[in-house]
Amino acid sequence: MTNTLDRQPASIGGERMHESVIVTVNRKPIVVPRGATVAVAVALAESPCRRSVSGEPRGPLCGMGICFECRVTVDGRPHRRGCQILCRSGMEVSVDD
């Protein structure tokens, strides 16, 4: 018997997850799976999301929109929670300094 799940790619909003999108993080192109969050793209870019007031690198902690440690600038809009935003092709992400 064939498992139909093996033949059907997972999807979010009707879009297949195995497809990729390209975003830029600090002007560096990053390829992420469709359905990945901005926090994932920042991690793949090996960049912190921001710096604390004492200069410590900060990154995602809760992954569910509570801690605000994943704040980045997305398409010119500062202080966006990277863990709550799905990547779109052409999206420009920069870390908040």
Ligand code: FES
């Ligand atoms: S990781 Fe906590 S709000 Fe994004």
